[in-house]
Amino acid sequence: MQEKPSSIQPSFSLKGVSDPFLLVILLCVILTSCSEVTIPSGENQSTITGRSQHTEHATICSTKSDKTNAAISVIVDCSSPTGLSQFSPGISHVDNTLTYPWGNNDSSAIDNVKSLIKQGIPFENTPIMAWGAPDPWPDPSQPEPSNWGYLNGRLQQILQTGGTPIITLCEAPWWMKGQLQPDGSTLSLQPSDEWSAIAYNSRIMDTKMNAWLHLVQRVAERYMAPPYNVRYFQVWNELKGYENPITNAYDYSTSPGDPGGPNAKHGYTYMYNLVYERLMQVARSLGIPTDSVKVGGPYVGVDTWGSKNQSKLSTISKAYGTYDQRSLDVVLYWLRHKAGAGFITFDGGNGNSDNINLANPFVAAEKFADMVTWIRSLNNTRYPGATTLPIWLAEWYATSYNNTPNNQLNDAIKSYAMIKFLKAGGAVALSWGGLGDGESDTGFWTPTTAGGGKALPLYYSTKAFKDYFPPGTKIYKTVVSSPESVEALASANNIMLVNKTAKSLTVDVNGFIVSLSPYQVHVIS
Numbered sequence: 452m453q454e455k456p457s458s459i460q461p462s463f464s465l466k467g468v469s470d471p472f473l474l475v476i477l478l479c480v481i482l483t484s485c486s487e488v489t490i491p492s493g494e495n496q497s498t499i500t501g502r503s504q505h506t507e508h509a510t511i512c513s514t515k516s517d518k519t520n521a522a523i524s525v526i527v528d529c530s531s532p533t534g535l536s537q538f539s540p541g542i543s544h545v546d547n548t549l550t551y552p553w554g555n556n557d558s559s560a561i562d563n564v565k566s567l568i569k570q571g572i573p574f575e576n577t578p579i580m581a582w583g584a585p586d587p588w589p590d591p592s593q594p595e596p597s598n599w600g601y602l603n604g605r606l607q608q609i610l611q612t613g614g615t616p617i618i619t620l621c622e623a624p625w626w627m628k629g630q631l632q633p634d635g636s637t638l639s640l641q642p643s644d645e646w647s648a649i650a651y652n653s654r655i656m657d658t659k660m661n662a663w664l665h666l667v668q669r670v671a672e673r674y675m676a677p678p679y680n681v682r683y684f685q686v687w688n689e690l691k692g693y694e695n696p697i698t699n700a701y702d703y704s705t706s707p708g709d710p711g712g713p714n715a716k717h718g719y720t721y722m723y724n725l726v727y728e729r730l731m732q733v734a735r736s737l738g739i740p741t742d743s744v745k746v747g748g749p750y751v752g753v754d755t756w757g758s759k760n761q762s763k764l765s766t767i768s769k770a771y772g773t774y775d776q777r778s779l780d781v782v783l784y785w786l787r788h789k790a791g792a793g794f795i796t797f798d799g800g801n802g803n804s805d806n807i808n809l810a811n812p813f814v815a816a817e818k819f820a821d822m823v824t825w826i827r828s829l830n831n832t833r834y835p836g837a838t839t840l841p842i843w844l845a846e847w848y849a850t851s852y853n854n855t856p857n858n859q860l861n862d863a864i865k866s867y868a869m870i871k872f873l874k875a876g877g878a879v880a881l882s883w884g885g886l887g888d889g890e891s892d893t894g895f896w897t898p899t900t901a902g903g904g905k906a907l908p909l910y911y912s913t914k915a916f917k918d919y920f921p922p923g924t925k926i927y928k929t930v931v932s933s934p935e936s937v938e939a940l941a942s943a944n945n946i947m948l949v950n951k952t953a954k955s956l957t958v959d960v961n962g963f964i965v966s967l968s969p970y971q972v973h974v975i976s
Contacts, residue, residue, distance in 0.1 A: 520957075523933045523958045524932045525959065527960065529943060533927065533928050534876065535922070536923065538916060538921075539573050539574055541572060541573065542576070542895070543575075543619070544577045544583065546582065546884055548884070548899045549561050549564060560903040563896075563905065567904075571911075571918075572614065573614060573615055576619055576881050578622060580602075586598065588666055610679065617681070618674060619684070619686075621687045626640070630649055631695060631696065631716060637714045653692040654693055657717050658714070664729050689798060690703070701777055703785065719781070720748075720789065723748045724788075724789065726746070746793050747792060747843060747845075748792060749781050749795075751782060751797050751798075752798050753818070754777075755769075755774050756773050756805050757803040763777050769821060770810045771803070771815035771817070772808075775804070786829070786835060787833065787835070792836055795842045796843040797843075798844060798847060799819065800849065801868065802852060812849065815849075816867055817871050819844060823877045827842075843880070848883070848892075851891065852891065854890050856893045858907050859908055860970045862972050863949050863971070864892075867938050870949065882895070894909065912972045915972075915974045927942065927943070937951065948965060948972070950970055953969045
């Protein structure tokens with residue numbers, strides 16, 4: 452059998468070169484060209500630098516730390532592993548930007564985005580209705596939900612793009628919901644309320660819980676089975692409708708409320724537990740091992756405040772703000788009283804709820820990691836699962852606070868947030884759509900109109916997390932001489948650097964010199 456040639460071939464030979472001076476020059480050229488290979492990445496991409504290795508087992512850890520003139524040093528300490536990555540990026544499909552025909556959507560742009568998802572975003576979530584998805588059971592006179600076409604299409608799209616599917620059991624048909632009023636009464640929704648603000652801020656009526664559970668059951672029966680094989684479920688969305696205007700707090704208890712009349716007074720954990728048990732029931736009926744079905748809650752929005760002039764502040768304060776006790780109470784109660792869970796999920800942003808932002812957006816983007824650290828610090832006996840269950844971000848927002856989106860700055864802030872989240876032990880992080888909000892930040896790609904669907908810098912950084920730091924990757928301690936300027940994430944073979952400044956920097960990574968442009972996210976491989 453003919454030996455397979457190397458994929459990297461020398462472009463010239465030294466045979467016949469007799470001039471010693473010329474020989475030295477040529478050798479220097481060869482060695483220099485082999486020391487660093489920068490993969491062409493285009494204007495909007497994060498940069499990945501390949502380093503040729505002289506031995507099969509050479510790693511970042513074996514790079515010599517020679518003294519250089521770089522202003523900033525990063526030392527990867529491979530004698531100090533800090534843990535294993537549990538991190539995976541994901542996306543929630545929350546609009547019709549991938550639907551064709553629809554509005555001004557372009558099929559080629561949509562195909563581009565689907566290809567990007569397949570290559571770089573492993574988890575994909577969809578709500579059962581709202582945010583682009585229609586009501587599966589709009590007519591209460593019908594005995595069964597039957598409007599499955601759109602949801603079928605979303606799940607098929609997730610399969611086509613190679614995603615691990617997640618379903619969020621949130622929102623519900625108008626006729627199942629009501630909104631608790633300040634006088635203790637409940638306002639029942641009407642058909643015209645289906646997509647209004649009140650619908651998004653209502654909970655299931657106490658008297659309609661069985662109808663809701665029947666819908667949950669039909670969703671589970673349909674999508675746990677092949678070809679969809681859904682195994683991950685989130686329950687509700689940000690405790691919408693569970694805000695109690697009388698107590699100025701969430702109704703998160705296991706109380707069934709008042710099913711004797713048209714009331715919306717039950718607690719979130721009561722509803723969650725019923726949904727959990729129904730999902731397990733469906734799994735058993737389908738012959739699916741119940742331990743393979745992962746259900747997450749409480750999906751509460753975690754608020755922080757810049758001002759101390761708030762009535763529900765916790766004792767947990769960071770440089771960026773003080774945590775709202777009401778959000779923390781939901782997590783604590785749910786952990787103690789849940790019937791079971793496969794993961795813990797919450798959401799939040801790096802901006803404070805009162806728009807009084809005390810720290811720069813990078814510091815404030817540590818909020819997600821800080822929540823993971825707080826949950827992990829809880830007593831696991833009192834709060835079962837606090838130290839063991841995977842911790843997800845159902846939604847997360849990390850912006851520059853202003854209304855002038857900058858692709859590089861957006862990438863740097865979000866990549867920094869996810870490095871911190873990963874290091875803290877966070878698992879799946881679901882981005883809310885692929886476009887960003889278009890005002891204070893940008894997303895993974897450009898709009899899916901003609902000529903669009905092009906990847907933005909954040910996409911390439913997200914793909915780098917998936918490719919180079921997937922679950923199971925051993926993470927090592929990094930020491931950065933100027934942590935206010937640079938963040939680093941290291942495995943044995945790869946290191947991600949984030950320039951947190953608006954200036955170019957030169958960084959020494961274990962003797963390997965890297966130049967970073969403003970807000971650049973750079974991977975050495």
